[in-house]
Amino acid sequence: MIRAAWDRLRLFNIGELLAHRGRTTMAMVVMGVSAGLLVSVFSISGSITGSVDKLTESLGGDAVLEVSGITDSGFEQQLLQQVRGVPGVEAAVPMLRQGVGADDDRALLIGADASIAQLGSTLDGALSDQATKLMTVPKGVLVGTGIGREAGEKFQIGTSTVTVAGVIDDPAAAALNDGHLIVALLPVAQQITDRVGRLDSIQIIAAPNTDVGQLRSSLSEAVDGRAVVADPSLRTAQASGSVQLVRLSTLASSAAALIVSAFLIYNAMSMAVAQRRPQLSLLRAIGGRRTPMVRDLIAEAALLGLLGGLIGALIGIVMGSQAIDRLPAAMLNAVEARTEYMVPGYAIPVAVAACVLASVGAAALAARQVYKVSPIEALAPVGVSTSDVVNPVLRWVAVVGGIGLIGASIYIANGDFGRLSMASTSLAITGAVFLCFAATGPIVRATAVVARLFGAPGALGATTVERAPRRVWATAMTVMIGVTAVVAIGNATRDMADSAAETFEGLGVTDVFVSPTAMAQFPTGPLLPSDLKDKISAVPGVAGAGSAQMAFTTLGGGRVMLQAFEDGAGRQASTDSLSSDVLRRMAAGEGVVISRDIARSLGVSEGSELDLPTPSGVHKVEVLQVVPYFSAISGVVQMDLEILRQWYQRPGETIIGVDFLPDADPEQVFAAIRAVVPPELHVDTGPGAVAEISGSVEQGTSISTSILWIVVLVSTVALLNTLMLSVLERRRELGVLRAMGTSRRFLLRTVLAEAAGIGVVGAAIGLGVGAAVHYLATIAMSQVVSLDITYQPSPLLLVYAIVALLLALLGSIPPALRAARLPIVDAIAAD
Structure with missing residues (x-):
């Protein structure tokens, strides 16, 4: 039985794929594009979280828990003895971990003592081999190969000058943080970073047979809210939040490409079935069963999806490596580790599986329209068989399903679901496709009407359209989805970027900002020199200088950003919306202002009491106000600068x-x-x-926009594929017309008229659906980024639709030329 199934698949299905290489190639190309987009999207987020995870595991070694600082100011070193005294702790290894440098020179400084040997970490070998050098060289450090320094060389870290005691050349250790690593003895690291008596991390090794859950509770009681006790994987989980918005938006765009690809597979399979109707009807007539035929067609589609997915996955690896360089610097610098490009293990299998499932689903629909008919009916041409007509029951099911999906999308967009609200756009587009399926008849008739506007050639093209309603509907849907995606998501993304930029425009009233990193990268540290503010204030022409701080902190298990400002000159505009009473109460330490996403995740509202963990203990504060704030990377907690300095033990300023x-x-x-x-x-x-911040926001959305235009190109290929198949199907008909004296130009215009009808109707539907989904997407994105996004319809909406239509119509040119150039004798002789 297996041998017979393989022979049947090889002769009838694989043979057909090889015989129609153009159709097979096009189907594989679009599936490859979809797979490539999915792999690249997964690789972008996986590279950031994977880099953090790799660094954490390499430094943590055998540690089962980590006591880490609430902010990058860490915690007092005296906490180490209390941690070591907790029952069940076999070893507690202290570390200082601080980022130094900026941009391409960004590196991680690690301070550790001799107890690090108990961890069994990647650094053990390098430190044990060169420990003597560290102890004998004043302010000596070991550097990774990425630093580009040699032994004996001196260089600056902050305000301190250090000497390279040795270069870490151990292969495993040298690869840590892409070689951008500086290691020093703990006291030296504390001295050169001006953080004497403070730690960032304590790695915990549990004693044998210790219950880790109980040990975590005991450690939490010992630190008493002055530090965070969690699994080492917490750093990875927090890093994933910084790319979640990009991941969701690009996944939505990639999903649109996959849907378009599924429609193309549906068209290709429908045409394959139509071409094989005589053969299949004979098989049915001599006793062939429908089940093996359907199974073989699905296997054929699965093979297309598999091969296209595998090829596309390889391309996606390259695409991802290019795309990650386009991420905003603020997003990359928000995590401790340098981002090393890596493809997650699940990326390729998931992308290939998605392509195979999309192909199989599309093929199953295509198989249904033919294999549900009798052998005699199967001999009828496409469009005449009852299988080509939408069943009334199925039409009503589509109407109910479409309305239900659209209703669900409206509910999700307006509900308080945070980043899950992005799913509303996909649901709305899917609901629109369902409704369009129910309206297949009117869509096909409208397509024929448009085609007939082009005179006699158009009339012939309209006849072809009316003979293949399912194929015309599916092709119009590919154009519709491409136009809808560009109009809706593209415009909504632009609205989001504009609204986000408006929230930062108040920064322009301040003449100059001084910070350790660019303002677009959220300058969270290191702290500026203590005497710098006085020096700036003494510059002739300066009216005043105001201090501010930004810092990442842990709240509710997630990472949020602290923003603190002092009254007077230099106050950032983000507090302009706060009343004088709120500012007064913030300065008194009575409460804080939080962004909407934090309020949602913690389940608090204005007037609620909030437990705020800090290095000085847990402080109970009131939520004075919940404000909209562009929270693409993290939520925001605002407080007075002096309060932050006291509670978080961070003197000075970062801005x-x-x-x-x-x-x-x-x-x-x-x-x-x-x-x-x-x-x-x-x-x-x-x-x-x-301008820098606005550019960074636009840079973050550029990847999603690029994917949307790829969706349009996929739609172009879909139209090309459909029309080319239509030409091949009608070779004999076209040959007879040529033999009767019809000109090549007439046939050329016929195919172009058919394409124009499909393209115009698909684009018109896409423009209407896109305008509606655009409005819905702005509401959903407002929930995602915790910002009031203004819906701004503009003439660009129509421009996008026209450009998308023109690109789609480009796909009609090759099949039109093919029809015009068909040799008469060969065309008439076609089987």
Whole structure:
């Protein structure tokens, strides 16, 4: 039986694939594009979380728990003895972990003592071999190969000068953090970072037969809210939040490409079935059963999906490596580890499986329309058989299903579901496809009407359209989805970028910002030199300088950003919406202001009491106000600067905002400030900071936009494939027309008229659906990014639709030329 099934599959299905290489190639190409997009999207998020996970596992070794700082200021070192005294702790290994440098020079500084040998970490070999060098070289450090330093070389870390005691050349250790690693003895690391007496991490090795859950509870009681006790994987989980928005938006765009690809497979399989009707009817007439035939067709489609998915997955690996370089620097710098490109183990299997499932589902639908008919009926041409007509019951099921999906999408978009609200756009588009299926008849008639507008060639094209309603509907849907995706998601993304940029426009009123990194990268550290503010204030032309801090902290198991400002000059505009009473109560330490996403995740609202863990203990504060804030990377907690300094033990500032005197020369004052600020620090104008942040937001959405235009290109291939199959199906008919004296130009215009009908109707539906989904998407994105996004319909909506239509119509040119150039004799002789 297996041999017979294989012979049947080889002769009738694989043979057909090889005989129609053009159709097979096109189907594999679009499936490959879908697989490539999925693999690249998975690789983007997987690279960031995987890099953090790799670093955490390599440094943590055999540790089962980690006591980590609530913020990057860490916690007091005296907590180490209390941790070591907890029953069940076999070893507690202290570490200082701090990022140093910026941009391409960003590295991780690790401070550790001799107890690190108990961890069995990747650094053990390197440290044991070169420990003597660290102890004998004053302010000596070991550096990874990525630092680009040699033994004996001196270089600057912050305000300290260190000496390279050795280069970590052990292969495993050298690969840590892409070789951008600096290792020092714990006291030296504390000294050069000006953090004497503080730690960032304590790695915990449990004693044999210790219950880890109970040990976690005991450690939590010992630290008493001054640090976080969790699995080492917490760092990876927190890093995943910084890319979740990009992952969701790009997945939505990739899903659109996969749906379009499924429609193309449906068309290809429908045409394959139509071409094989005489053969299949004879098999039925001599006793062949429908089940093996359907199974073989599905196997054929699965093979297409498998091969296309595997080829596309390889392309997706390259696409992902290119796309990750386009992520905003703020997103990459928000995590501790340098991002190393890696493809998650699940990426390729999931992408290939998605392609196979999409192909199988499309083929199953295509098989149904033929194999449900009798052998005699199967001899009828496409469009005449009852299988080509939408069943009334199925039509009503589609109507109910479409309305249900659209209703669900509206509910999800308006509900408080956070980032899951993005699913509403896919549901709405799917619901629209269901409704369009129920309206197959009107869509086909409208397509024929448009085709007839092109005169006699159009009339012939309209006849072809009416003979193949399912194929025309499926092709119109590919165009519709492409136009809808570009119009809806593209415009909604633009609205989001514009609304996000508006929230930062108030920064432009401040003349200059000084920070350790660019403002677009959220300058969370290191702290600026303690005397820098006084130096800037003394510059001629400076009216005043105000301090601010940004810092990541752990709250409710997730990572959020602290923002704190002092009253007076330099206050950032993000507090402009707060009343004087809220500002007064914040300054008194009575409460904090939080963004919507934090309120949602913690289940609190304005007036609620919030437990705020800090290095100085847990502080109970009131939620004074819940505000909209662009939370693409993390939620925000706002408080007074002095309160942050006290509770989080972070003296100083990470941002200094400078205002000029009214009559000062801006260029001269800026140059004078630049002269007193150390060269490694960033100095930017207020308008420049706004432009940088706006550019960073747009950069974050550019990947999704690129994928949307790929969806349009897939739609182009779908139209090309359908029309080419239509030409091949009608070779004899076209040959007879040529023999009767019909000109090549007439046939060319016939195919173009058919394409125009499908393209115009599909684009018109896509424009209407896209405009509605655009409005829905702005509501959903408002929930996702915790920001009030303004719906802004613009002429670009129509421009996008026209461009998408023109690209789709490009796919009609090759089949039209093919029809015009068919040799008469060969065409008439076609089987």
